[in-house]
Amino acid sequence: MARQRPGRAKSIGLGILGLGVVGGGVYRALSQKAAVLAERAGGPLTVEAILVRDLKKGRAVQPPPRLLTTDPKDVLGNPRVDVVVELLGGEQPALEYIQEALRSGRHVVTANKDVLAKHGAQLLALGRERDVGLQFEASVGGGIPIIGSLLHDLLANNLTAVYGIINGTTNYILTKMAREGLDFAPALKQAQDLGYAEADPSHDIQGTDAAYKLAILATLAFHTQVRPEDVYREGIERLASRDFRYAQELGYAIKLLAIAKAEEGAIQARVHPVFLPQDYPLAKVDGVFNAVQVEGDLVGPLLFQGQGAGALPTASAVVADIIHAAKDIRQGGPATPLPLLNDSRPVRPMAEVRTRYYLRLSVSDQPGVLAQIAQVLGEQQISIASVIQKEVYEEAQTAELVIMTHKAREDAFQEALRRLALLSVVSEVGNYVRVEG
Amino acid sequence: MARQRPGRAKSIGLGILGLGVVGGGVYRALSQKAAVLAERAGGPLTVEAILVRDLKKGRAVQPPPRLLTTDPKDVLGNPRVDVVVELLGGEQPALEYIQEALRSGRHVVTANKDVLAKHGAQLLALGRERDVGLQFEASVGGGIPIIGSLLHDLLANNLTAVYGIINGTTNYILTKMAREGLDFAPALKQAQDLGYAEADPSHDIQGTDAAYKLAILATLAFHTQVRPEDVYREGIERLASRDFRYAQELGYAIKLLAIAKAEEGAIQARVHPVFLPQDYPLAKVDGVFNAVQVEGDLVGPLLFQGQGAGALPTASAVVADIIHAAKDIRQGGPATPLPLLNDSRPVRPMAEVRTRYYLRLSVSDQPGVLAQIAQVLGEQQISIASVIQKEVYEEAQTAELVIMTHKAREDAFQEALRRLALLSVVSEVGNYVRVEG
Numbered sequence: 001m002a003r004q005r006p007g008r009a010k011s012i013g014l015g016i017l018g019l020g021v022v023g024g025g026v027y028r029a030l031s032q033k034a035a036v037l038a039e040r041a042g043g044p045l046t047v048e049a050i051l052v053r054d055l056k057k058g059r060a061v062q063p064p065p066r067l068l069t070t071d072p073k074d075v076l077g078n079p080r081v082d083v084v085v086e087l088l089g090g091e092q093p094a095l096e097y098i099q100e101a102l103r104s105g106r107h108v109v110t111a112n113k114d115v116l117a118k119h120g121a122q123l124l125a126l127g128r129e130r131d132v133g134l135q136f137e138a139s140v141g142g143g144i145p146i147i148g149s150l151l152h153d154l155l156a157n158n159l160t161a162v163y164g165i166i167n168g169t170t171n172y173i174l175t176k177m178a179r180e181g182l183d184f185a186p187a188l189k190q191a192q193d194l195g196y197a198e199a200d201p202s203h204d205i206q207g208t209d210a211a212y213k214l215a216i217l218a219t220l221a222f223h224t225q226v227r228p229e230d231v232y233r234e235g236i237e238r239l240a241s242r243d244f245r246y247a248q249e250l251g252y253a254i255k256l257l258a259i260a261k262a263e264e265g266a267i268q269a270r271v272h273p274v275f276l277p278q279d280y281p282l283a284k285v286d287g288v289f290n291a292v293q294v295e296g297d298l299v300g301p302l303l304f305q306g307q308g309a310g311a312l313p314t315a316s317a318v319v320a321d322i323i324h325a326a327k328d329i330r331q332g333g334p335a336t337p338l339p340l341l342n343d344s345r346p347v348r349p350m351a352e353v354r355t356r357y358y359l360r361l362s363v364s365d366q367p368g369v370l371a372q373i374a375q376v377l378g379e380q381q382i383s384i385a386s387v388i389q390k391e392v393y394e395e396a397q398t399a400e401l402v403i404m405t406h407k408a409r410e411d412a413f414q415e416a417l418r419r420l421a422l423l424s425v426v427s428e429v430g431n432y433v434r435v436e437g
Numbered sequence: 438m439a440r441q442r443p444g445r446a447k448s449i450g451l452g453i454l455g456l457g458v459v460g461g462g463v464y465r466a467l468s469q470k471a472a473v474l475a476e477r478a479g480g481p482l483t484v485e486a487i488l489v490r491d492l493k494k495g496r497a498v499q500p501p502p503r504l505l506t507t508d509p510k511d512v513l514g515n516p517r518v519d520v521v522v523e524l525l526g527g528e529q530p531a532l533e534y535i536q537e538a539l540r541s542g543r544h545v546v547t548a549n550k551d552v553l554a555k556h557g558a559q560l561l562a563l564g565r566e567r568d569v570g571l572q573f574e575a576s577v578g579g580g581i582p583i584i585g586s587l588l589h590d591l592l593a594n595n596l597t598a599v600y601g602i603i604n605g606t607t608n609y610i611l612t613k614m615a616r617e618g619l620d621f622a623p624a625l626k627q628a629q630d631l632g633y634a635e636a637d638p639s640h641d642i643q644g645t646d647a648a649y650k651l652a653i654l655a656t657l658a659f660h661t662q663v664r665p666e667d668v669y670r671e672g673i674e675r676l677a678s679r680d681f682r683y684a685q686e687l688g689y690a691i692k693l694l695a696i697a698k699a700e701e702g703a704i705q706a707r708v709h710p711v712f713l714p715q716d717y718p719l720a721k722v723d724g725v726f727n728a729v730q731v732e733g734d735l736v737g738p739l740l741f742q743g744q745g746a747g748a749l750p751t752a753s754a755v756v757a758d759i760i761h762a763a764k765d766i767r768q769g770g771p772a773t774p775l776p777l778l779n780d781s782r783p784v785r786p787m788a789e790v791r792t793r794y795y796l797r798l799s800v801s802d803q804p805g806v807l808a809q810i811a812q813v814l815g816e817q818q819i820s821i822a823s824v825i826q827k828e829v830y831e832e833a834q835t836a837e838l839v840i841m842t843h844k845a846r847e848d849a850f851q852e853a854l855r856r857l858a859l860l861s862v863v864s865e866v867g868n869y870v871r872v873e874g
Contacts, residue, residue, distance in 0.1 A: 029593060029735060040592045042774055137590065143736035145582075145590030152589075153574065153582030155477045156466060156756030281742060284721055298466060298753035299580035302743040305718060306736060316735035319593030327774060337479055337764060 011044040012326040015081035015106075017051045017072070017097055018088040022111055022138070024061045025311030026087060026318045031063075037319065041326040048080040051088075076100050083325045085318065086110040095119055102126045102134065107325040107335065111138035111318055117212035121225040124338045133328050133335040135321035140213040141166055143313030144306040145320075146292045150220040151339055157296030159221045163436075164258040166213045168288035168308045169204035170236050172196045174254055174273075175286040183241045196288060206235035207271040210258045218260035218269050221294065224343040226260070226269050232350040234272035238431055243360065246390065246402050247275055247433075250358075253283035257436060266348040275358050275435040281305075351411035356385070358404055360430035361420065365392055365399040369425045376419045377405070380412040398427050404435070448481040449763040452518035452543075454488045454509070454534055455525040459548055459575070461498045462748030463524060463755045468500075474756065478763040485517040488525075513537050520762045522755065523547040532556055539563045539571065544762040544772070548575035548755055554649035558662045561775045570765050570772040572758035577650040578603055580750030581743040582757075583729045587657040588776055594733030596658045600873075601695040603650045605725035605745045606641035607673050609633045611691055611710075612723040620678045633725060643672035644708040647695045655697035655706050658731065661780040663697070663706050669787040671709035675868055680797065683827065683839050684712055684870075687795075690720035694873060703785040712795050712872040718742075788848035793822070795841055797867035798857065802829055802836040806862045813856045814842070817849040835864050841872070 014030070016023055030037065030047060038044040050067050051074070075081060076097060084101035088094045091114045098115060101108045102123065110116070115123070116139045127134040137147045141164070150159075165171050169191060176187040188205065191197035203209050211231040218226040236256050247254050252275035261268040276283040281303050285291040290308025295301050307313040328335045363369045374384060383406040390400040405413075413432075421429050451467070453460055467474065467484060475481040487504050488511070512518060513534060521538035525531045528551045535552060538545050539560065547553070552560070553576045564571040574584045578601070587596075602608050606628060613624040625642065628634035640646050648668040655663040673693050684691050689712035698705040713720040718740050722728040727745025732738050744750040765772045800806045811821060820843040827837040842850075850869075858866050 033593070033595070036595070037593065039777065039779065143733075143739065145586050145739075148585070148590045149582050152761065153585045153757050154753065155760050156470070156474065156753050158470070158473070281721070284718070296580075296753060298749040298756075300744045300750055302581065302741075304739075304741060306739040312735045313737055316591065316593050316733060319735075320590050323592050324589065331768065331773075336768075340476065342476065 011046040012041065012329055013046055013048040013078070013080040013082045014322065015049045015075035015078055015084050016047060017075060017084065017086045017094070019050055019052045019059060019061070020087070021311045022314045022318070023050070023087040024059060025315035026085065027061050027063055029315045029319050037323065041323040042330050043326070045322060045326060049075045049078050051075050072097055076104065081106060082329055083107045083109060083322060085322060086112055087318070088112070090114055091118060098123060099126065102130055102132055105130055105132055107133040107329065109135045109318060109321040109325055111136070111314055113139040113212045113216060117215040117228045120216060120219060121341050124341065127338050131335055133325050134338060135324055137321050138314045138317035140216050141290045141292055141304070142306065142308040142310060143316040144290060144292065144304045144308065145317070146217065146304050147220065149304070150217065150294070154294065154296055154299060157298045159294060159296045160262050161295040162217050162221045162260040162292065163282060164210070164214060164217060164290070164292040165255055165282060165285050166258050166290050166292065166308060167204055167210040167256060168290060169197045169201060170210070170256040171285065171290070172288050173205070174236060174239070174256060177239065177241060178244045178248070178253065181241050181245070184237055184239055205237060207233035207256060210256060210271045214258035214260055214269060214271055217292070218267060219341060220339055221260060222262055222267055222343060222345060223339065223341055224267065224345045225341050226267065226347060230269055230347040232270040232272070236273055239273055239433070240431060243431055243433060246360065247358070250404070251278050252276060252435070253278050254433065255282065257282070259436065262345070263348065265345060267345050268353055269347050270350060270353065273433050275433050277437045280437050351409070353410045354407045355410070356405055356407050356435035357413055358402065358433045358435055360432070361401045361403070361426055362398050362428040362430055363401050364425040364427065365397050366425070370401070372423055372425055373401070373403070373420060376423065377416050380408070380416040382408040382412060382416055400430065448483040449478065449766055450483055450485040450515070450517040450519045451522055451759060452486045452512035452515055452520070453484060453522045453524060454512060454531070455523070456487055456489045456496060456498070457524065458748045459751045459755070460487070460524040461496060462752035463522065464500055465498050466752045466756050474760065478760040479767050480763070482759060482763060486512045486515050488512050509534055513541065518543060519766055520544045520546060520759060522759060523549055524755070525549070527551055528555060535560060536563065539567055539569055542567055542569055544570040544572070544766065546572045546755055546758040546762055548573070548751055550576040550649045550653060554652040554665045557653060557656060558778050561778065564772070564775050568772055570762050571775060572761055574758050575751045575754035577653050578727045578729060578741070579743065579745040579747060580753040581727060581729065581741045581745065582754070583654065583741050584657065586741070587654065587731070591731065591733055591736060594735045596731060596733045597699050598732040599654050599658045599697040599729065600719060601647070601651060601654060601727070601729040602692055602719060602722050603695050603727050603729065603745060604641055604647040604693060605727060606634045606638060607647070607693040608722070608727070609725050610642070611673060611676070611693060614676065614678060615681045615685070615690065618678050618682070621674055621676055642674060644670035644693060647693060647708045651695035651697055651706060651708055654695070654729070655704060656778060657776055658697060659699055659704055659780060659782060660776065660778055661704065661782045662778050663704065663784060667706055667784040669707040669709070673710055676710055676870070677868060680868055680870060683797065684795070687712070687841070688715050689713060689872070690715050691870065692719065694719070696873065699782070700785065702782060704782050705790055706784050707787060707790065710870050712870050714874045717874050788846070790847045791844045792847070793842055793844050793872035794850055795839070795870045795872055797869070798838045798840070798863055799835050799865040799867055800838050801862045801864065802834050803862070807838070809860055809862055810838070810840070810857060813860065814853050817845070817853040819843070819845040819849060819853055837867065
């Protein structure tokens, strides 16, 4: 479709799949800003059809009824549609529609992290094959232009690391816990009451959402396919208010960090809570803000920070992608080349990753305890960087120990945890958090 | 030149003007990364000629001598050169060379803020006319992809403000002053000793460098031509260590901020020291880092932070621009459209700008002084938000007053300053700093 009208400044036809929060925001931006967007895109952008589930549903935005349809063919088979804008979310039927659109030579713009994380490599190959664009800036970080930067602006770099705070729900909860001394459960409750967390928040708080997004970022940053299941993930449920108190005393903030690092011949990809030095820019990213830090051999560290969700920031990214597709179509040549995933570094198993650890233990308040603990750690080649005895509970005759380790292998650390739990002087392995920076 | 070989994946020829710090970094990146860059650009990037001042000069990078020339024609008239990479800096002869390159149908990549700030609108029009690209990501913020974001990723937005810490020298000095309680002169001396400030630092410390960069950013953000002379500028020389002490006590950091705001029918464009609330992201950007915050109607606030200067970060931006130009040439269609500057909002004179102010006065330590000061301010419609009497110098019978005002017009504030200086109870108008946020 797209290819057949090169160069002409006639209208570019858009077919939108989905008119929910994001779809509504995109439609509203397209209609309210039609004149200025036409100018910036080199010609009008015309919505030709919108797929909805229910024609009768009341909506905040009200497109002309003739545009609405419940039949995907009215969008995907519409000869006036040059660009399919997929805003349904979820894996199916979105994936199927995107494939059909690309196969028919239509450009695709999508905000769908599930589809991109799971099937991005295959869709990029399909887009290349059909010489059409596949734009997905909104799939990670809302309005933050991180995908465009990875695909275009940072191409001269050998990227060495990507660090992201890319889940607003968990960052809101962690910020609450840090600032108000709350435990996890009440902080989650507050986030739910304010609409920052869903009724079933498991996708967010277990790190799954962040892992999907990290799979996309790591794939683009390292030109190698990183699948969601390659990403190690741990959620924020185990964190207690005292972990925040100790972190603060030790000069750290606690964040749910998505981490991808390029190593010699392998990649690390993991999502879990971390201790971050308080003076690190990412440590200061609070509330529902998202941020991504990229490190490259030329550019050094580069930080992007903004609103990671919401109808308007997401519409900012989706509409920019639409303009990009429209320009590609108008230029008439082949589409802007899609990224090659021609590297194939394996993802290192979490067991082999080396980090530092914060470890909190409840122990008997008696002499010789530390010697036993140090021996268990030493047997696993884990060196202690510092030990602080925190609160002593006299009645229970227990004390709380906070241990900061030097770098150790994850499997060794997990084995040490198992052995520590068996020591009679250890009444509880309270928590552990990996340390970055 | 470029137009004559659409579609083919043959080598793209580069002509580099200048082999100084940036030119050397770019040449080194191009040669050391030739294979991976060829992959990402869709074909080889071949340096065909390099203009230098002195063929014999010793250099850290040593291109084959046959590439070096002192005659600009060997680059600008070279039939194998598709993209001219201008890294001479300064207004002339860079401007002339860029014009010649565009006129001959060659794409141009430049890091030249002087030329862009002063002649950007004209060069963009020339590029449009000849249908060739003009890329200048490195002209502002080193490796931070702020230009690309304004030109592409944020196009859906009506941008309302741009705030930048875009001069590393002054940010280094201000960070030193804040952290170590230094006055301006010793902080500048330290910066010079470490190579962060030039022997003649006036271009940086007087805000001229930042004003040039702001002119470029404001032009792109607001699609209207903002010239360097439209930008109000004040440097950092007047700041004293006590201003930092008081700022800190009041919850502010002091930064040299480049500010462009879109107002009803006009634009503000100014560079001067500001008090910024300590919890603002820009307030935490320290040392030689640069940062730009953009605000749009859809995306909200968006922060970019990274290394604003240096051979490698600048090379990151220049080489990305070269890849972009190479892709445009290979696509064979018209070049990626250059931005239209089709808005024409005037820049509001500084006298009409309204901000809040911090004001430090040395006054007689006697009753009734504040009444006289408040009267002068009141006559100029300046409301006082808070007054704090700071140090008292008993021997001199003077005290230091720190006044924070509500919003007032700049001309009224300047008139008030003149009148305050005439009061017998005011021994010195110590300093004033505008307050943002």
